[in-house]
Amino acid sequence: MRFSALRGAALAVLALLFTAGGVLGAAAPASAHSIGQVVVSAEGCDWPNGNYSVLHSGPIETNDGDRFGTAYLLWNAQYQQNCAVALKTGSLHGVVSWTAASLQIEGRPSAIDMDYYAHYAAASAEAADRCVRYQALIETPNLDRTAYGGRNTWGNCG
Template identity: 35%
Template sequence: MGGVLATPANAAAARSPEGICGAGFGRVSDGTKAVSTPSGRRYGTVYLLYNRKTQQNCVVTIKSSFVGTKTQMSAELTVMPKAVKDTKQDPTVRRDSGSYKYYAGPVKYWAKQACVKFRGTIKPNGHDPAVARGGRQSWGNCGG
């Protein structure tokens, strides 16, 4: 009985944020951030991508440590429409969190004429008690 041993699609796609987000998505400037603990242990990377055709952003957090072991992770995208006169708007927050072997996300949301923040977290079981965090907490990539 011969055959090819299949690898999970999740594992193969985890090699590329573009592969996880899908066709047409590309990395944006200032959109690649380390996911590290306060003590400096790096457990992965969080990516922000954009698709010009669909005008969506995509965030994905990919592990570089504990790969293949389920750990608590998240990918988060916060979108704020550009200022509108006489209107105060709350940002839209989209998040994927859970116990994953390879990555959290993709988190996608329409972001034309909007500014975005993004972040990712990784919390390994039984290791460093601090949560590894990364991302950009200031508004950026404000589309036109």
């Protein structure tokens, strides 16, 4: 599959989730620079207790291996929530560009945060006793390159 087709497919999936699955917690992130700051931010995971476990993480990369950030799937036991985060790193850290994080919860509406952000996108929702999967996407400011991350398989069930 060509790069432009992959970009179009990823954007279509996010758009489909956004329109068909419902949206929970779409807020405009502030200027967090670490995953810990994203966790406690009202515009991020909004977990004031600051407690979390990293269930999964991985690079947000282009097809040719350039890394634009890190995708995280987090869990907070007190709030019984998962949070998907697309955290920018490297040359795109602090640069405003299209950034998206989506959290799919089996049998429930998806939580999605996507907009032009400088540091991160984060989507959280109650997910106790449910399987989840997540995606992250970061584009360059001129939209000529797109990087993807996350996990497309269901996991962390219960």
